[in-house]
Amino acid sequence: MQVKNPILGLCQTAKFAISAAKVEQCPPDAGYEVAFAGRSNAGKSSALNTLTHASLARTSKTPGRTQLLNFFSLDDDRRLVDLPGYGYAKVPIPLKQHWQRHLEAYLGSREALKGLILMMDVRHPMTDFDKMMLDWSKASGMPMHILLTKADKLTFGAAKNTLLKVQSEIRKGWGDSITIQLFSAPKRQGLEEAYAVLARWLELADKPAE
Numbered sequence: 434m435q436v437k438n439p440i441l442g443l444c445q446t447a448k449f450a451i452s453a454a455k456v457e458q459c460p461p462d463a464g465y466e467v468a469f470a471g472r473s474n475a476g477k478s479s480a481l482n483t484l485t486h487a488s489l490a491r492t493s494k495t496p497g498r499t500q501l502l503n504f505f506s507l508d509d510d511r512r513l514v515d516l517p518g519y520g521y522a523k524v525p526i527p528l529k530q531h532w533q534r535h536l537e538a539y540l541g542s543r544e545a546l547k548g549l550i551l552m553m554d555v556r557h558p559m560t561d562f563d564k565m566m567l568d569w570s571k572a573s574g575m576p577m578h579i580l581l582t583k584a585d586k587l588t589f590g591a592a593k594n595t596l597l598k599v600q601s602e603i604r605k606g607w608g609d610s611i612t613i614q615l616f617s618a619p620k621r622q623g624l625e626e627a628y629a630v631l632a633r634w635l636e637l638a639d640k641p642a643e
């Protein structure tokens with residue numbers, strides 16, 4: 434029997450929907466959403482582009498580039514959201530406060546949000562900001578999955594060691610519901626694991642073909 438993978442099909446036809454500078458500008462709060470969060474420059478936009486086979490999200494060598502909540506539609510009920518990177522020191526303070534306020538408002542109030550993908554650079558994991566996000570996920574009960582990005586920058590062994598170390602730290606401090614994997618955008622490493630998480634949260638589990 435042939436098995437269809439609906440998440441792959443939907444990701445391949447993802448379309449940019451809207452950039453919201455404030456929570457009030459977000460699409461109506463209905464359906465299913467998965468948001469991509471992480472420190473500035475961690476590789477959020479690159480991961481999104483790799484998963485959607487498109488250059489939907491702007492990537493940049495300059496940290497702090499994604500300044501708004503960017504929504505990408507998969508279908509009428511499902512969206513992926515590229516969140517502004519946190520922790521970029523050179524952003525002017527008023528702008529920083531503006532993002533933080535709206536990011537917090539989005540995270541704290543969004544009914545459609547079903548899970549958070551947290552990206553950490555495999556070479557610099559578990560920053561204070563990452564820990565703050567882990568605390569928030571635990572306190573709010575929001576499902577979280579971590580991508581250790583840029584795995585291609587380390588040898589296989591070193592990347593695997595970091596994975597095990599961070600996994601153990603997270604289990605001890607935040608419980609075992611948070612899942613974690615290695616990811617590389619240029620090598621397209623870790624796609625299947627990430628798709629499986631998206632499919633679960635977006636309620637698009639594999640179904641036998643009709």
Ligand SMILES: Nc1nc2c(ncn2[C@@H]2O[C@H](COP(=O)(O)OP(=O)(O)OP(=O)(O)O)[C@@H](O)[C@H]2O)c(=O)[nH]1
Nearest residue numbers: 474475476477478479492493497498499518583618
């Ligand atoms: N080698 C390698 N480089 C990567 C990977 N992911 C991202 N990068 C690079 O890291 C830089 C930042 O990537 P972005 O995807 O723009 O990061 P971001 O988290 O969206 O950054 P902000 O929007 O500024 O918060 C870019 O130069 C990317 O090309 C990866 O898996 N491997």
Ligand SMILES: [Mg+2]
Nearest residue numbers: 477478491499
């Ligand atoms: Mg970005």
